[in-house]
Amino acid sequence: MGKFAIWAVLLSALVVCSSGCFQCLVNVDDSLRLCWGHVLTKYDIRNVDSCFSTIDRIFNRKERVIQAGRVGGGYDKQLRDIMYAEIMPLVEEFDNKLNADSVYEDRLQTAADNFVAEAYKLPRATGCIPPCGFQVSGSVYNCVTCLYDSCEYPLDCPTRDLVVQENNSTEMRCDVQFSLPRDIEIIWRFAPEVRTQQVEQFGLVTVGEDQLYSIPSARLHHMGTYQCEIFSQQYSIIRTYHHLTVIPQVLVAQAKLQGIFNMALLPGGQIPAQPAVPPHDLGPTRSSWLLSLPSPPLLAACLTALLLLLFLSLGFVIWWMKIIRNQASMDPVTSIH
């Protein structure tokens, strides 16, 4: 067991990891041409295996080289050019000729140093802008995986809410925070009624380059979720979502009427030509109606005055009837007739 562990440790040191800038950027045939004449001086044999081990040690397992290779989106081609500018002269020089391992070691080390110096001059990534989308400009080249490290954001953006009154116009913009590539295709999809991000619920609406989706006159059937998906070279970059709520016209009219009614109830109130913002619901209107009532003492005084007037008029009617009756008793002829 112990022996096996020692072997395992030994092996892990010997193992060629074979992941690095050299392996990512130089194709196998060129590296085989480079290594063909590698002479292992210890045994005086032409040994290709140890040449690849040397390359691996100098280029691939050096953190310095891997760091230099962390260029911004789209710059891997330039990185390859830099690598080839260093490697190809060696390939041509060593082609079908035998060279000692020490020569290889020196020349490859110089090539690696030059590569690091040149690679650092290439633009680095601009950084990722959250919270969503595949951002080429934010991604970083990785010499371990030979791929770009993405920003690791989801394609789906959080849903934005939109509210519009029936018959009014509205528009949605497929805006993204990061810079988009030039050749983009935009697909708008619509899921009626629901608020969702489930792909299967959406139906295709338009395909083109338009980032703006406009509804000139919103109807109730426009209610639902709108998805905007941006493609670049057949690959999806981002999906944005807008949830649209349409307030029916009936409710809008009712709210407007309520507003006008409130204005009329205000003491000395005048109905303005166009109320600025008609209230939307009935709650606040009811409270404003209560607020527009006169104060209780004023009410009491009014009521007292009204009652007094009633009693006075009643008194006057009784008094007037009495006079009529008296006149009738004093003139019996008239009364008989």
Add this chain to the structure above:
Amino acid sequence: MYRAVCVVLCACLLLPALRCENLLCYYCPLQSNGKVCRPVLSECPPQELCSTARGRYGGRVVLSARGCLSKQECRLEHVISYKGTNITMSYSCCDWHYCNSGSRITVHSALFALAVATTIILPAWAR
């Protein structure tokens, strides 16, 4: 006399380890299984054998390589990191020239047939 020469010849063909010279093996760096390498020969240091390496990921062979390997390493299996993925490597080794050419069995059979033919024909021809 001839029989003795033939035995030695056979031994030379089949067991290069017995000879003083080093093994000549095909070399191809670790890459995706199925990609072809231009044939490049590499001379192995003493005590190393020709090997064919296979890298498995989830039971499927995804990588392959050819080259020289020490006898101890031939028997072992281990995990390496290739482009950020852990791959289980296993090796098969052989000890005659060019034996890791890829079509291992055919080469072996051809050599074996040649050796057998030499053993049979040479003494007959000598008489």
